[in-house]
Amino acid sequence: MQQITKEQLQDGNYLLFIFSPFCGTCHVARAMLEKIESIHQQTIFFEMNASYYADYLQEHKVESVPCLLIMEQGEVKEKVYAFRSIANIYTYLYEYKPEIFQEKMQ
Incomplete structure (x- = not known):
């Protein structure tokens, strides 16, 4: 997983894993996402430490962590809290x- 950049946030097309380093459930969720990436051998998810992005969390109404925020064309499509x-x-x-x-498949 890669830390999301400002450019990627502005792009508006991403799967964003929002976490807190002190959250045990976040560590379990991260392990699931890392397993998926290792199977596909590519970066699929970006990550964001919730502690540093309070404005972003408020703007997108993120209620808790862990959260998988799915954005398409700058619009929130899904917020997954239960992994x-x-x-x-x-x-x-x-x-x-x-x-x-x-x-x-190819």
């Missing part, structure tokens, strides 16, 4: 990042 399982995260990837599966 549940890797299979659950894949349901969002099939909808919002189908290109990662098309590359694997």
